[in-house]
Each structure stands twice: as C-alpha cells, then as structure tokens.
Amino acid sequence: MTVRVRFAPSPTGMFHVGGARSALQNWIYAKQQGGVFVLRIEDTDAARNKPEWTEGILSALDWIGISRGSYEGPYFQSANAGEHRAAAARLYESGRAYYCDCTREDVQARTGSQYQGYDGYHRDRGLGPGPGNALRFRTPDEGTTVVVDLIRGEPTFENKLIEDFVIARGDGSPVFLLANVVDDMTMGITHVIRAEEHLPNTPKQQLLWEALGVKPPIWAHVPVVVNEKRQKLSKRRDKVALEAYRDEGYLAGAMRNYLMLLGWAPSGDREIVPWSVIEDEFRLDEVNLSSAFFDEKKLRAFNGEYIRALPVAEFIDACQPWLTGTGTIAPPPWQPEEFDADAFAAVAPLAQTRIAVLSEIVPNVDFLFLASPLIDEAAWTKTMKDGSAELLDDAVAAFEALESWDTESLKSTLEAVGAERGLKLGKTQAPVRVAVTGRTVGLPLFESLEVLGRERTLTRIRAARLRLV
Template identity: 35%
Template sequence: MSSQNSPKVRVRFAPSPTGYLHVGGARTALYNYLFAKKNGGEFILRIEDTDEARSTQESLRGVVDDLVWLNLLWAEGVDPVTLKDQGPNGPYKQSERMHIYKQIAEQLLAEGKAYYCFLTDAEIEVQREAQMKAGGQPHIQSPYADWTLDQAKVKMAEGGTPPVVRFKTKHLKKDYIFNDIVRGEVKFPSDMVGDFVLLRGGGMPVYNFCCVVDDHLMKMSHVFRAEEHLPNTLRQLMIYEAMGWKAPEFGHMALILDEDRQKLSKRKGAVACGQLKDEGYLASAVLNFIALLGWSHPEGKEIMSVEDMVAAFDISRLNPSGAIFDRVKFKWMNAQHLRALPNAELWKAIQPFLARENMQLPSDPVWQDKSLNLFKPYMEVLADAITLYRPLNDNSYLIQPDAEEVMKLETTKAVLTTWKELVQAHGAEYMTEEEFLKIQDEVKNKTGAKGKNLFQPVRVAVIGQPHGAELKILVPLMKKQSLVARAEKALATIA
C-alpha cells in the first residue's frame, strides 16, 4: 500500500459528477494541464463521486465531454468514450476505491491515531450549543476517544447505529505551516479543528480522507485547486503526517468573481462550459479567457493559443487576488479567435447553429467562403450566424407585419414590378454589389420613386421587412431565381 510521491510532475483535476463543469472548474483543470505540459509531467483525471445521492452518470458524461471539447486531455483517468479506467493507478473513481480507504482507516485505528465514535447527532448538537454559549470552538469532545479498539468492537457487536471513525487531534499541539505556491506561507494552529470524521457510519469516506489517500497513492507531486479548499489543507496535512507520507506541494487559486465582486454564479449568466458551447463560444477562446483569470503572460499577451500558454506558463505568475469575469471582454476575445479561423473551419463550426434553424443554404464552398468574408466581421459568437444567414434562407422569407405600411405606399407596386423585371433580365445567376446598386438606380429612374419610397419596398422584396441588414451585402449572395420568387411573393400581398 505504501507509495512515494514521485519527483516527476503529476497533477490532477478531480471533479465531483454532481452537475455541470463550471468555468471555475475548467480553469483549475487548465492550470493543472498547463503546469504538467510545461514540466513534461502528467495530467490525471480522478472522479470524486462519494456523494452517492448527487453523483450521476449523466453529470460524469457531461463533465468528460466538456473537458474533451476544451481539449484538456488526460494521461490517466476515465476513458473519454467508455468512462472505464485507463492507466496504472486506478480505480480512478472514488466509489470504486472503498476497499482502499477501509484498509487505511483500519491502519490508523490499529495505531491509535483514529477511533470509533458512537456519539449520536443529538449528543453532538447538545455539545455544540454548550460550547458556542461558552464562547469556545464547537469541537467534538468524544468520550470514546480513549477507548481501546477492543472496547469499541465489543460495543459494535451489540448492534445499534454504526459508529463513525474519527481522527484524533487532541495530542497535536502545534502549528502546521506550509508554503502555498500561490499565497506564500500559510500557518494553521492544530486546535482550529477538533477530532474529525474519516469514515461515516455506513463506511463512506469523507472528502479530506479520500483526497489524501488518492493523492498519495496516485503519486501527485502538486495539488492546484480553488481557494475554498484552503481550510481543508489542515486536516489533510494531519493525515499525511499520521501516515508518514510526504505531502504534495499545494497551490490555492483565487476565486472568480462577477462584475459586483461576488463569487461567480449562474444567476449572472452562463458559467457552465456546455452552455458557453451552445451559445457559440469557441473552446480556444474559453481557454484563453479563463487562463487570464488569475494568471498573466510575462509579455502581457492577451490573445493566445494553448501552445502559447504552455510555453509561457509559470506558476509564480498565479495571482492570489480574485479575478473579475468580464463578459464584454470575453465576447471580444471570442470574436478575435473566431475571426482568426480559416473560412472552411468557421463554416464547419457554424453548421450546427444553422442546422438548428433548418436553414437551406448553398453547398458550394465558393459561395460559403464569399458569405463568410462578408459576415465574419459582424460575428462575435457562432450563434450570431443565425441572424446573419437567416435573410438568405428562402424558407425564412415572410412579409413581416412592420412591412404593412410600406406595402400601402402608392409607388410600391411599380417599384416591386420594375425591380422584379430588372433582376429577371440580369444575365448571371448572381449579381455583384455594383450591379445591384445599378439596378436600384434604374428602378428609381423608371418609377420616379426615391428615398424610403424606393429603398423600403426593395428591402421588403429582398428580406420581407423595411429595416435590417444592408442589401448591398446580402443581394450578391442571393440567386437570381430566389430574388424573383421573393419579389413575386411581395407583389402577391399587394394584389
């Protein structure tokens, strides 16, 4: 069972499959991944699923799929397809490691470093209230702390509620000091905690116990995790010491805050990676943005690939102060990544969004390339493609209610008829911007209509409404027969 922390860099991301992958979790995974890659080490995915009531296979699948989407791929852990173990240090799901925790707990019990505690919840509550009233720390004073293992076993044989296993702390009268990679020296007095639980009554291990056992046996050299885990470190250091194991180096990263400097939560907008993907953020932009929430490039670079981050990553540049999740900047950054994509790649990326709306658009790569050259500057997220391409989709063409007034103008019928005839007479399947403007001028000359009496009816004939995208951008992307058919629909509403 014994194991030594290896000199090789080994780090882990250890999510609980009780919900979605939050951007804070994704940032933890990213920093661990970058540190491993920078130092020729290994990045491991461990699943902390001992919360039986809340852990689900569906959540596990979601978290794994999000990590794969972000391309934060691991050397050991659950297989991204089958979710079965891959690697020599498994099982990688805590729910499958119960025999290991039981064995370590039995060792601590045998060595007198832990004990069976039979206190009921009601007795613990009475103690807690009395200690709070006296102004003391609400630590458990268990009458069972000094019982021998044999005494405890006799009581257990009598039946009744199964006892918990508690770790003994009373004799540890000292400060626990460690150098946090992000925060510098951290000191915890041992009396900050009382005798804490290792195994619950049913034998289920608690987080701090599993964490130490797994990090040791999986040979973790460093543990980078969120600031909220900092108080757990005292209990964990006590367990490392009791087992005679070398603790890994710890680094606790600052919280991600919203614009009001509160902990980032779902109430203020998307914080789940899956939701960001659905909204059309690129994985490369998500990684770029979250990397800068607590770390900075030595040259102040803002737009980076993962390769750039690996090359520049240095844990001394992790910042202990909370980082603000600026959604405006995030969208701007996504736009930079999106516009840097080759058109063929970008077309592939917007396909799921266009398909969602059942858009029927030309399959010709030349047309697709041309359309993206025109629309790319207007896109910040992939979902923006829906609004941009909708006017080009013949199935979406409808005369909108706000066109009603335009259709009543006395010049409208003449404008639409002339527009239709001139488009029909055009020689090529598509027209250029210049040819469109020339035809529009001819309509003006032939009908005498000008200003809104000219432009609005033509706009209704092309997109079904008097306001919207610039026609000189759209018309060159539309086939002649499509423009004619739309003009006929518009004329039919007048008739």
C-alpha cells in the first residue's frame, strides 16, 4: 500500500504556523514511507475565500521547503461538490441518514436545555427531502467507535453519546465533516495527520467512512500549539501568520527546525540540528501528548543562531530584500542611489553577529546610507549631558589630526580624549556614537567610523555640536 497523506488548509486568511507544522509533519512522514503528499485547498467557504489566500498558501509552502511540483495537487474541494452530494444521497438511500426540519429552538423547547444535543426527534418519522430539511447521520445506538491513532493509541467513544449529526444543510449542501471524508476517500488518503483539536470529530468521520463502505485511514493527532498562557494560538490574539515571520526576516531553515520541535525532539541533548537529521529521526509515535508551546523568544534565538551560521556572502544575499525593499518588504529609509554595496559588505560580518532577524539589519546600517543620521531623541537626551559639547570639540580636533583613518587609530585617539577628562572609553564614545549613528547601540563604533569615512564622520560630529549650543 502506498502511503498517501494530505494537507488541507482553507484559503480564508494568512498561513497559520500551526498549519505549517502539520504540513511539515505530513511531508516528512510521506518521504519516510516512500509515499505521496497531497495538497487540497478546502475552498467551500465562498464568502471568505480569496484567490490571494490560495496563492499565499502555495508561496508559504514554497518558503518552508514544500515546493510546487513536488507534491500532488493542489486540488480544490469545491471541484468535488458532486461527489459530496452523491455520498449524502447514498447515505440517505441506505437508511444511514434521515431528514430533519427541527430548528435549534425546537430542540431546546423539547429538551428544556440549550446545552442538550439533538434528541433524535425525526429518526423514524419518515420526513423526506425538502426546502429547509437538513440531513442527519443515524448514529448507531449501541457499541463503541475505536479510533486507531499513531500518537494517542486507541481512543474509544461510546456511540450513544454521539448525537445524530448534520451531514447536509437545509439547502442540500454537504457540511465540512462529510466533504472532508469524501475528499479523503476520493484521493485515497491512507493517513490523516492533524492537530488534536480535530479529535472530537474523528469518531463521526470514522462512522461516515464505515457507512460509505470504505476502510478508515490511520489517524495521528498531534498536540495543539499554544501561547505562553497555554491558550490555543489564535489569529485574533496571537502572532501566528507564517508570512509575518518570513517578512520580519526569519530564515526558512530556522522556522522549519523550530516548528518540528513543537511536540517532538531529536535524539540527544540538542535542538538546532540539520534538516536531514529531522527528516531521518522524526517519528509520529514519539510525538508528545501535551500541548506544544510556541515561544517566540526561543524562535528568535534559533533564528539568530541560523543567521550567524550563514557564510557572509549568503548573509549579504539574505539581507537584500530589506536593503532594497523588494517583494512584500517595506522600503528602507534611504534612496536606492544612496545605498553603497561595498560599505555594506564591509560591515556585514559585524552586523551578522548582532541581529536575530534580518529586518534588524536596517536600523543597524542606515547611518551609512543616509545624508544625516536618524536621531533617536530619547538616546540624545540620555547621552548628551553636561560636558558633551566640549568632548565633541576635542573629538573633532583629534580626528582631524589623524594621519591614518583606521579602526585602531580611531579607538586609541578617542580613548586618549576621554583619558584627559578622566572618562573611560564607554563614556567617551557614547556622545560620538549618537552624533554619528543617531543611536546608543549598534555596530562597533570604530569599525563603523572607518567605513563611514573621515569627512562624513566629522560633519556629523560638528552638526551634533552645533545642536548643543
């Protein structure tokens, strides 16, 4: 039997990081088993679906390494609507489903509770199809439904506790439960790997598989992804869009590595490992049962490690979208003609050790490409104290006299300026840094001054001195 797994997102918004994890788990499992990864776009929610969301899914998968052409599909659920309706008709004709015209208010009035499930009122009343009549599945009165799950063992559900659930609406359109089952049958899906939030629906889906005369797939419900408050990640509350992380400057390799650690870990005391190790070692039956905490701080740390591991030339290439404002990246504060590729290449190794996401490259190097620095007013107020004006005067005089404009000469010169005032180098260089770069933190100062050059450095220090008059 050829293993066939599927990833079935809905094109109703940005691509969720939890969905990205599920896609990767399915992808790896299919590769390990010599199977097939199927992409199905569940696009039946016409009111919320947008073509750009579908393209967003495809491009997000491309980014994390599941590239177009390497999987089967994409298929679109809407194209299978005829099969959905045919399956609903077969279930009705075989007696496994019946029509019901009860409203929610009707059920509440009979049961006396808004929390009570459907009471089976129309089970044997012989109501036929008609406008407003929903089709309900006839759940067995006795026995149990056993879900064979590669992660959770064999969860068992009593059939009498499963209400007769709706499989087609009053307008005849099948609901998600039925459409999902029919699509999986049509596509020959053998394993369904998805988040545990779908587990409560699984016995219903398994009953549908059996009623339609097809052996159910093997299930694997991975732990749900939660935030720091142990709440399920929500698009309304949490930062969950994969595209947002991509556009902020997270590397695909770091994101893949981190997502695969949500509920699973490679062998040994290690977390940052080559992708080939993850592909080789990942096992569904080793996935944890407890919820997986999506820790953005940890992800940032991961990403910083991946950035520092890049060859410098690759780091320079990776920064280009933020330096040029291409694609979905906002343009930098300088004009294209102001950018100096050689200057950036000179400071790139310094920047590479200091940023955690690629978007941070812009505030670290903008002083090199702007006519004047963008002054952080809070930094200015904090740094430019009594005596700063005189210190800047001395720095200008000392720098003007330098024969060699290099890092070591600049450092020793400013160190001497501070020593005459009884200041350590850290206190001495702070006003110079703000005058030249506009900030109190950033790249090493003296390497930066060497790249910026004598004329521009002195111009900026003089401008800051005039502001202190």
